[in-house]
Amino acid sequence: MASNDIPDIVISRLPVYLRALERLAQEDHEVTSSHELGKRLGISSAQIRKDLSHFGGFGKQGTGYKIAYLREQLRQVLKVEREWQVALIGAGDLGSAVARYRGFAERGFHITHVFDSSTEKIGRSLGTYRIQPIDQAPRILVEEEIRIAMIAVPAEYAQGVAEMLIAAGVRAILNYAPINLNVPPEVHVQYIDPVLHLQRMTYYLT
């Protein structure tokens, strides 16, 4: 599979390009260039051209890139031209906030299942969905062929939850728990820990 050759770091920049293109489209631009994109994103134009060239020639010499076309191509490369179902594990403070965030559904990621272990919370509604007992997650996730999940449980439970998800066929995990997960190589994990980002900046403050 040729796509295996493409470095992770290139893939990680494509959503940033896509976001910029959608913004440009909103501002009624029709065409852009690697130079213009680079200036907006603080990235060199060479890097943008090189990244895109992994997937084909999307531009035209002399004129640049048609925004609508490049956007559609990137959507297909990233497999975000379709809608995805997402499971959310944990309906505490953090999980509730995640469930209420509208940005996911607006951009094609629908939280269709919410699980929690607390018997108090089960049956209550969160957003448009009812909270289900975590011990039913393995069965439901397999039945519904869910591939993407978000973890919003306390750190000490996160590894166990991840293992359950993986056994149930989940292959992409967005982890809000402030802890590193150990997973097999075919499973992808991304982390959200805003405190970590703050700590990356205080180093530079006087």
Added chain:
Amino acid sequence: MASNDIPDIVISRLPVYLRALERLAQEDHEVTSSHELGKRLGISSAQIRKDLSHFGGFGKQGTGYKIAYLREQLRQVLKVEREWQVALIGAGDLGSAVARYRGFAERGFHITHVFDSSTEKIGRSLGTYRIQPIDQAPRILVEEEIRIAMIAVPAEYAQGVAEMLIAAGVRAILNYAPINLNVPPEVHVQYIDPVLHLQRMTYYLT
């Protein structure tokens, strides 16, 4: 200043090490090694030793690192041994969720100021603080010497808000708006856009 020599990418890993050390301490470990840390984090032991060596020799041959000591050293390097005041701009859905998240204060980042432009929201309480009018932010941020801010406003206002913050002396911005910010080199920006992380993973799904 020698610390200018240390690559950003090294700095960005230190909070991850710190988080792992705090976890180990919680589990009553007293000593660890680059090998053990690396296994937990999925990083090579050589990289951990190399990263730490930029700041001094924190370990002992044969025995490894004393967790309490290394943790304290990393806290000082990162300047997170102190408490920081943080301003939050935007008290909509996203801003409210951010303000309610307890993880910030627990780890030394206190949201002490919340600003919004909507006259409806001003004066209402969010968490422990009262929402203040955004047009007073420049004065207040300067007076209180706030250096860190979080942006949680719609994308189209984020750049303008960032410029206001920078003019008021803010030097570190955590941006929740899904847009790239252009800032001068002395200002640090980190981004939180969970959808972007999801899009980084769908590429690999079949």
Added chain:
DNA sequence: TAGATTGTTAATCGATTAACAATC
């Protein structure tokens, strides 16, 4: 002492940038 692990140097690996022919 023997075993373990650090801190550091040198080698390797991979990513970014510069440059330019091709061409719209």
Added chain:
DNA sequence: TAGATTGTTAATCGATTAACAATC
């Protein structure tokens, strides 16, 4: 045509890894 910009190659730059002497 002249100007602009791509896609790509080669050169540069920087980060990771391997290896090992030092030493606890």
